[in-house]
Amino acid sequence: MAPPSGAQIETAKDAALKFLWDARSLHTWKNISKDQYLKAGLVAAEAYAFFMVGEIIGRRNFVGYNVKSVEDHHAHH
Incomplete structure (x- = not known):
């Protein structure tokens, strides 16, 4: 794998x-x-799934972020 060349970037931009x-x-x-619409829907679903997996990995939790409450924050100071 290599980064795209300038010509490839221009071609992609034009497209x-x-x-x-x-x-x-x-x-x-x-x-x-209808087949093209179906394929586009599947690509969108795949992109959404990758986004969700990235979110889960980023928060290191399946549900929500580990946010401390205001009371917990003031109790430590």
Whole structure:
């Protein structure tokens, strides 16, 4: 694995801008098949799952953050 080259970054930027420009057109959305919508939904679900796993790892807990109450904070001072 290596970082992308300048040409690869430019190509990706151009593709993203074209996608955003085309997404403004209703005609573009009508030409998308149900299979493509399903694939996009699965990619979105996968991205959300990775985000949630990252959150769990970051907080080192499945539920919420370990936040001390105001009373606990004042009791230690």
